[in-house]
Amino acid sequence: MRRFKLGRASIHVVLATGVLISFFPFYWMVVMATNTTADIYRYPPKLTPGSHLIENIHRLLDSIDFFGSMLNTVMVAITTTVLVLFIDSLAAFTFAKYRFPGRNFLFGALLALYMLPTQLAILPQFIIASDLGLAGTLRALIIPPIANAFGIFWMRQYITSAVPDELIDAAKVDGAGFFRQYWQIAIPAIRPGLAFLGIYVFVAAWNDYIWPLIVLVDPDRITLQLALAQLNTAHGTDFSMVMAGTLLAIIPLVVIFGFFARNFIADATKGAVRE
Amino acid sequence: MRRTGIVSYWRQYLAISPFFLVFVGFNLIPVFFTLYLAFQRWDGLGDMKFVGLDQFKFLIHDPTFWLSVKNTIIIWVLGTFPMLFVALIIAVMLNAGVRFTSFYRIAYFLPNVTSLVAVALFFFAIFSSSNGLVNAVLHLMHLPQVQWLQNPFAIKVVIALLMSWQWTGYNAIIYLAGLQTIPTQLYEAAQLDGAGPVRMFRHITVPLLRPIILFTLIVSTVTGLQSFTEPQVLFGSTASVNPNSGGPGQAGLTMMLYFYHQAFDNNDYGYGAAIVWALFLLILLFVVINWRLVARSERRERVR
Numbered sequence: 001m002r003r004f005k006l007g008r009a010s011i012h013v014v015l016a017t018g019v020l021i022s023f024f025p026f027y028w029m030v031v032m033a034t035n036t037t038a039d040i041y042r043y044p045p046k047l048t049p050g051s052h053l054i055e056n057i058h059r060l061l062d063s064i065d066f067f068g069s070m071l072n073t074v075m076v077a078i079t080t081t082v083l084v085l086f087i088d089s090l091a092a093f094t095f096a097k098y099r100f101p102g103r104n105f106l107f108g109a110l111l112a113l114y115m116l117p118t119q120l121a122i123l124p125q126f127i128i129a130s131d132l133g134l135a136g137t138l139r140a141l142i143i144p145p146i147a148n149a150f151g152i153f154w155m156r157q158y159i160t161s162a163v164p165d166e167l168i169d170a171a172k173v174d175g176a177g178f179f180r181q182y183w184q185i186a187i188p189a190i191r192p193g194l195a196f197l198g199i200y201v202f203v204a205a206w207n208d209y210i211w212p213l214i215v216l217v218d219p220d221r222i223t224l225q226l227a228l229a230q231l232n233t234a235h236g237t238d239f240s241m242v243m244a245g246t247l248l249a250i251i252p253l254v255v256i257f258g259f260f261a262r263n264f265i266a267d268a269t270k271g272a273v274r275e
Numbered sequence: 276m277r278r279t280g281i282v283s284y285w286r287q288y289l290a291i292s293p294f295f296l297v298f299v300g301f302n303l304i305p306v307f308f309t310l311y312l313a314f315q316r317w318d319g320l321g322d323m324k325f326v327g328l329d330q331f332k333f334l335i336h337d338p339t340f341w342l343s344v345k346n347t348i349i350i351w352v353l354g355t356f357p358m359l360f361v362a363l364i365i366a367v368m369l370n371a372g373v374r375f376t377s378f379y380r381i382a383y384f385l386p387n388v389t390s391l392v393a394v395a396l397f398f399f400a401i402f403s404s405s406n407g408l409v410n411a412v413l414h415l416m417h418l419p420q421v422q423w424l425q426n427p428f429a430i431k432v433v434i435a436l437l438m439s440w441q442w443t444g445y446n447a448i449i450y451l452a453g454l455q456t457i458p459t460q461l462y463e464a465a466q467l468d469g470a471g472p473v474r475m476f477r478h479i480t481v482p483l484l485r486p487i488i489l490f491t492l493i494v495s496t497v498t499g500l501q502s503f504t505e506p507q508v509l510f511g512s513t514a515s516v517n518p519n520s521g522g523p524g525q526a527g528l529t530m531m532l533y534f535y536h537q538a539f540d541n542n543d544y545g546y547g548a549a550i551v552w553a554l555f556l557l558i559l560l561f562v563v564i565n566w567r568l569v570a571r572s573e574r575r576e577r578v579r
């Protein structure tokens with residue numbers, strides 16, 4: 001399958017360079033987090049991991065409630081993911097397999113809004129969250145992502161092809177009601193799709209920055225990303241300590257992503273190519 | 276299906292209601308509320324005052340707003356077009372039948388799921404001081420050092436590099452998926468006709484990949500023009516005046532950051548709403564331009 005006479009070797013050199021560029025920040029974060037700031041910022045800098053990780057983490061834990069903020073992020077990310085998966089797949093199932101008055105209008109409305117930049121709504125989202133007494137609470141982070149237009153759009157496509165109409169019809173003949181069809185027929189058939197959407201939502205919730213920055217007005221209740229940014233604002237020159245925190249903050253996600261990466265990437269590209 | 280009135284569909288409406296409740300409350304109403312706010316003066320506490328088009332009139336004469344427009348566009352151009360070009364090259368190489376494709380795909384996708392705050396902190400650490408890694412490497416190569424986070428253009432380059440690091444792999448994998456749908460016979464036939472790699476790239480790959488190129492362009496436009504976290508975190512600790520001012524010379528002040536500054540530092544909700552609508556119109560304009568350019572090149576192709 002040689003399409004281009006570029007030469008195997010040169011292709012591999014270019015691709016491997018790309019991999020190095022992809023991985024380098026992670027390596028350098030490890031180097032910075034395991035050395036003293038002075039060792040990194042002298043000339044020539046130290047280029048290999050050192051032995052100061054524990055003391056850097058000690059300083060990190062002294063300056064900020066790091067694991068408290070991580071716990072907040074874990075709770076928010078898990079709750080958001082469970083809620084989105086349940087609510088969006090139920091709605092997507094309804095749109096994919098049932099006809100009801102107003103169906104096309106409602107789906108069209110959410111597609112139209114899917115096209116709008118999310119930030120167009122963010123200021124009133126804050127005002128509404130404040131009016132509901134949610135500002136400063138973690139609940140404020142969980143509610144807006146539920147209306148994930150991408151999630152429902154993607155899920156509807158997925159259910160349309162993954163859940164055969166015959167299966168639904170057979171369940172109807174057996175007397176299964178609407179919600180039993182969803183729970184016993186659709187859910188088992190769409191597990192891989194739920195895994196993809198779940199990771200997508202989890203990653204987005206874990207990494208979200210602007211919405212927590214706006215709505216978490218209580219400085220004692222913050223997420224991991226806010227903690228990192230605050231750390232930088234207060235101790236920006238203590239690079240080893242900031243990088244120790246950054247490293248700890250991204251490890252869980254890298255592990256989760258590495259675990260599901262193959263299927264996740266395949267599903268992520270499908271949507272784009274189909275359009 | 277029997278028509279027995281809307282009531283008989285209560286299960287379906289119940290099933291979609293949690294979604295639509297949040298959708299209406301946190302998306303639909305807010306979008307219109309933003310439009311309404313742009314015609315008011317309000318600090319979030321006192322009474323709203325209708326001011327007509329005053330916010331937009333002020334916007335047009337606000338040099339800081341225009342600076343933020345300029346910054347946003349420059350950063351977007353620097354961070355999008357070279358990135359998409361490199362992504363396409365990587366995709367073509369991955370598609371040339373090399374081994375370890377699944378390893379490459381994971382390695383290239385990883386930056387895209389890494390938290391933007393973490394990446395911004397990393398870029399801050401390597402670009403910030405004259406002793407940072409980047410300047411150390413420049414010194415090693417006997418090149419002059421650059422004050423990356425001081426110089427107005429260098430600031431934009433750093434933000435664009437950050438965006439590129441996060442998005443090149445993602446777009447390469449999207450392109451790769453598209454390339455895999457192009458029939459191999461097309462290339463074989465072209466090769467028989469004596470076409471070289473560059474001609475095949477221009478006359479087979481690019482035209483057949485056009486819808487996907489358009490998709491990546493639109494995604495990059497919508498996300499790139501809304502850049503916020505990069506400058507906000509990069510200059511979170513260096514700006515002595517206000518961390519949300521976009522750094523030295525406000526060279527990293529994007530429209531989104533200016534919106535945040537006006538709405539949440541100054542509590543000027545009306546003006547913030549006006550800025551965010553201007554941003555929306557800019558995104559719309561650029562998406563339409565992208566669309567037109569891609570559609571026009573397609574027409575030209577057909578005529579030929």
